[in-house]
Amino acid sequence: MKKLTCIIILTSTIYSCFVKKNRNNHNVKSSACNIVKDNKTTLNYDWLFQYKNKTTNSLIWDQRFHRIHKKVVPRESFSYMLGFESTFTHIFNETIGGPPDNIVFNEERNYFVISACRLHSCDEKGFMWFDYNTEKGIVGIVHYFNKKEEYIDYPLLTIASNNFKSKKEIPESAILELKKWLQEKNLKIAPKDWKFHK
Numbered sequence: 001m002k003k004l005t006c007i008i009i010l011t012s013t014i015y016s017c018f019v020k021k022n023r024n025n026h027n028v029k030s031s032a033c034n035i036v037k038d039n040k041t042t043l044n045y046d047w048l049f050q051y052k053n054k055t056t057n058s059l060i061w062d063q064r065f066h067r068i069h070k071k072v073v074p075r076e077s078f079s080y081m082l083g084f085e086s087t088f089t090h091i092f093n094e095t096i097g098g099p100p101d102n103i104v105f106n107e108e109r110n111y112f113v114i115s116a117c118r119l120h121s122c123d124e125k126g127f128m129w130f131d132y133n134t135e136k137g138i139v140g141i142v143h144y145f146n147k148k149e150e151y152i153d154y155p156l157l158t159i160a161s162n163n164f165k166s167k168k169e170i171p172e173s174a175i176l177e178l179k180k181w182l183q184e185k186n187l188k189i190a191p192k193d194w195k196f197h198k
């Protein structure tokens with residue numbers, strides 16, 4: 001009897017995973033799929049698609065986004081990127097909370113991009129790329145302070161992530177989206193001014 005019960009539960013789990021993928025017509029891994037496949041629970045990101053054709057501001061106030069934020073954005077490290085000492089979390093929140101850009105979805109490659117600029121200081125900007133299959137991402141900050149109170153009259157780019165230890169580990173699609181975003185903002189930042197925040 002116990003064997004039969006286990007088989008029924010497993011079959012219904014696999015079936016619900018299959019139906020979910022086909023109903024939504026995209027490649028998001030549901031938590032049920034992951035439990036069957038690799039015996040670990042991950043988040044279900046189907047809810048993200050309600051933000052198609054919407055702006056970054058509409059997404060970042062969703063409580064569910066905070067889980068993505070926590071996965072990607074370094075929380076403990078400090079920096080002077082905005083001209084004063086602050087956590088990287090605060091710096092990212094400052095630069096992503098102002099005038100927003102539209103959210104970019106790439107369903108074929110299972111990622112999205114959000115970006116915005118700092119309120120009352122739109123030259124300072126924030127960017128996030130997140131792969132909702134691997135649950136890994138990066139953030140980028142355009143800023144003009146290199147060290148404490150050291151203002152520079154050209155933009156710098158700092159990349160950070162809880163998921164990657166160096167720029168070399170970052171997926172090519174993330175770098176391409178970052179370059180595309182900089183180009184759209186007419187920002188020419190020399191490779192020497194791209195820094196990976198550790």
